[in-house]
Amino acid sequence: MSRSRKSRLPGIPHGARVHKFRGAILGHFEPPADASRRASIDDLRIAEVQRLIPSRHPAGWCDTDDGEAYARVAFPHIIARQARKLRGIAPTSGRTSPEEFARTWAASLTPLLDAETVDRLINEAMVARRLNADAAAAVLGVTLKERETLRFRTIGACDVSRRERMAIAAEKKKARDRQRAAAKRRAAGSASRADYERNSATAEAGRLGISRWALRRKRLREAKQNPAAPITAEHNCVANGEGEPSIRDAHVRPFSSEISGEQPRAHPH
Numbered sequence: 001m002s003r004s005r006k007s008r009l010p011g012i013p014h015g016a017r018v019h020k021f022r023g024a025i026l027g028h029f030e031p032p033a034d035a036s037r038r039a040s041i042d043d044l045r046i047a048e049v050q051r052l053i054p055s056r057h058p059a060g061w062c063d064t065d066d067g068e069a070y071a072r073v074a075f076p077h078i079i080a081r082q083a084r085k086l087r088g089i090a091p092t093s094g095r096t097s098p099e100e101f102a103r104t105w106a107a108s109l110t111p112l113l114d115a116e117t118v119d120r121l122i123n124e125a126m127v128a129r130r131l132n133a134d135a136a137a138a139v140l141g142v143t144l145k146e147r148e149t150l151r152f153r154t155i156g157a158c159d160v161s162r163r164e165r166m167a168i169a170a171e172k173k174k175a176r177d178r179q180r181a182a183a184k185r186r187a188a189g190s191a192s193r194a195d196y197e198r199n200s201a202t203a204e205a206g207r208l209g210i211s212r213w214a215l216r217r218k219r220l221r222e223a224k225q226n227p228a229a230p231i232t233a234e235h236n237c238v239a240n241g242e243g244e245p246s247i248r249d250a251h252v253r254p255f256s257s258e259i260s261g262e263q264p265r266a267h268p269h
Contacts, residue, residue: 041077042081045074045136045154046077048155049073051150052070052146055149055150062110062111065112069139069141070110071110072125072139073139075121075124076131078102078105079102082097082102083098099122102125106118134158134161134162136156138158143158144157144160201215201216
């Protein structure tokens with residue numbers, strides 16, 4: 001009986017699968033690169049260039065002299081992706097070569113490029129390194145607004161640096177986190193910030209045109225005039241000159257001789 005599992009044995013490449021029979025390793029093989037479900041940077045970059053062209057050219061293909069810029073950015077990824085797909089496949093299998101695939105791509109999206117220019121760009125792409133995000137944006141002239149509209153991830157922006165884009169993304173993430181936390185508090189039954197500030201002592205003092213301490217003294221006088229009214233921790237703290245009431249005192253009825261009118265008892269010595 002043979003079975004296949006991921007390899008963790010020395011001498012066998014990472015990601016390869018081994019065939020075993022009664023504990024003996026019969027062999028191993030590496031899955032094709034295109035069997036992965038995750039899109040590579042080549043797939044993403046090609047897809048972004050193919051979204052950029054129709055957004056700038058209503059005809060769906062480049063009808064200006066910008067075709068060389070599109071091909072310069074896309075060709076290294078087209079050739080690398082096609083070469084990866086053909087890895088381990090015989091040349092006589094009938095599959096399209098990377099060079100022919102690039103020519104077909106250029107004929108479809110940049111038909112104004114002549115064959116000599118296409119061949120030159122293909123030869124450059126065979127040996128040149130792939131452009132990074134900011135370099136690709138500089139060649140294509142992609143702005144930050146265009147990048148956000150088309151939801152690019154592998155092409156940067158020519159008018160905003162990578163550090164500035166990261167700062168903008170961090171601020172947007174903070175805003176999303178605040179909105180998510182606020183929605184979570186609303187679901188738990190908490191009052192919103194607007195309702196809290198509207199019903200706060202500061203807002204009431206502002207409506208009356210007095211300070212917060214004047215409002216507290218006013219509440220204290222009302223509590224003295226109406227002893228039957230519930231005494232809050234705020235009244236007691238104002239009477240004793242202790243400032244803000246604590247959360248611990250919010251659920252108790254503290255004693256205050258100034259409010260009740262009683263004289264404090266002398267402690268025996």
